[in-house]
Amino acid sequence: MTAMTASMEPLAGEPIAIYVHWPFCHSKCPYCDFNSHVRESIDHAHWRSALLRELDHFAEETAGRRVSSIFFGGGTPSLMQPETVAALIERIRSTWPTGADLEITLEANPTSVEAARFAAFADAGVNRVSLGVQSLDDAALKFLGRHHSAREALEAVEIARRHFRRYSFDMIYGLPDQSIAAWGDELRSALRHVGEHVSAYQLTIEPGTVFHARHRRGAFDLPSDDDAGSLYEETQRMLREAGLPAYEISNHARPGSESRHNLTYWTGGDWIGIGPGAHGRLCRSRDGEIERVEFRQLRKPEQWLAAVESVGLGTEAIEPVSAQDFAEEMLMMGLRLTAGIDKARFQRRTNRPIEEWVDADALRDLIAWGLLEQTEGRLRATSSGLQRLNAVLGRLLS
Numbered sequence: 001m002t003a004m005t006a007s008m009e010p011l012a013g014e015p016i017a018i019y020v021h022w023p024f025c026h027s028k029c030p031y032c033d034f035n036s037h038v039r040e041s042i043d044h045a046h047w048r049s050a051l052l053r054e055l056d057h058f059a060e061e062t063a064g065r066r067v068s069s070i071f072f073g074g075g076t077p078s079l080m081q082p083e084t085v086a087a088l089i090e091r092i093r094s095t096w097p098t099g100a101d102l103e104i105t106l107e108a109n110p111t112s113v114e115a116a117r118f119a120a121f122a123d124a125g126v127n128r129v130s131l132g133v134q135s136l137d138d139a140a141l142k143f144l145g146r147h148h149s150a151r152e153a154l155e156a157v158e159i160a161r162r163h164f165r166r167y168s169f170d171m172i173y174g175l176p177d178q179s180i181a182a183w184g185d186e187l188r189s190a191l192r193h194v195g196e197h198v199s200a201y202q203l204t205i206e207p208g209t210v211f212h213a214r215h216r217r218g219a220f221d222l223p224s225d226d227d228a229g230s231l232y233e234e235t236q237r238m239l240r241e242a243g244l245p246a247y248e249i250s251n252h253a254r255p256g257s258e259s260r261h262n263l264t265y266w267t268g269g270d271w272i273g274i275g276p277g278a279h280g281r282l283c284r285s286r287d288g289e290i291e292r293v294e295f296r297q298l299r300k301p302e303q304w305l306a307a308v309e310s311v312g313l314g315t316e317a318i319e320p321v322s323a324q325d326f327a328e329e330m331l332m333m334g335l336r337l338t339a340g341i342d343k344a345r346f347q348r349r350t351n352r353p354i355e356e357w358v359d360a361d362a363l364r365d366l367i368a369w370g371l372l373e374q375t376e377g378r379l380r381a382t383s384s385g386l387q388r389l390n391a392v393l394g395r396l397l398s
């Protein structure tokens, strides 16, 4: 196993984030490749005790570390019973040290049935919701296979606003034949309801999804790269002018209202993931050395449940993350952020300066071409670098 040297940041000083995966949805959206499944019925009591049991296992791994955020993701966590959410939050609060500013997010579908439970989720301790609005155009919602209307989504946003000081919603753009004017109108309507945070994702066609098969058959076309670039730039401009600049390629917030949980992923932090298909990354101390490991939980809900019930843990694999892989991961994640990478932290976490992990010639070229820039101890992608991030990373890590 490749271990890192003991000079890494002390574990006690690094907080951890906790991700809880709820793998069920009412129906499967044709674009989505998340680990989400449709089941006729769910034994909620069973699931509650299994999630608590797996949490207890990770409590031993991370004893004494401070928890900075909890994220209920999915699937559709707004289909969880509020009692389950309350029990998990309660267990986390009684097991780990947490601060008064603990961020607790739950992803929700914007339907009236789910919005009716927002009060119960708030009582359970959730203090931030993220709603999958996706579009404010009924025809686009139909294309995306969603079962809510634009009106229902906006009503759910307004109910969320009443119950949670912090709320966000997701929009998807770059749909077939979507013009800049039409997307601009949609985004303008969205801005009338936006709070401190909004995510705008460009539609991607993921292998294994219904859209993948339909797109391959020629059932629809996506915008050209140029058109997609214009839609991206218009999104950036409108949200920036509304006081919600991007802090990550697809995520926008009023300054100070960024998702703390997601920042843990993007800054090479530590987190545990419980539930089917969840991933975790932890630095842990073994024989006086600090090693970074990746945990991967079994993806299939029934397999995960059976494993937790028999051995208390649904882990499929625990693998060491080599120092090289960790450095590459920090680069790939960190360059998604508009603030880029804090070079001193990068060096503390990986033991070597960025320049020693990347192709030095490529770094120089990418800076000269205006795709990367170094300022105030940070390495960041410029706005045109962000639009070509895969190519930038490809050169940097070649």
Ligand SMILES: C[S@@+](CC[C@H](N)C(=O)[O-])C[C@H]1O[C@@H](n2cnc3c(N)ncnc32)[C@H](O)[C@@H]1O
Pocket: 025, 031, 032, 033, 034, 073, 074, 075, 076, 077, 107, 108, 109, 110, 131, 132, 133, 134, 170, 171, 172, 201, 202, 203, 204, 205, 206
């Ligand atoms: C786990 S889902 C959100 C929670 C909830 N299940 C929902 O759909 O409302 C996370 C978000 O990823 C985005 N997403 C998923 N697949 C996508 C794709 N292929 N292209 C663009 N965005 C996608 C959607 O905006 C979605 O809201």
Ligand code: SF4
Pocket: 024, 025, 026, 027, 028, 029, 032, 033, 034, 036, 074, 075, 076, 109, 132
């Ligand atoms: S987008 Fe959300 S609701 Fe749709 S299948 Fe994916 S996780 Fe489920």
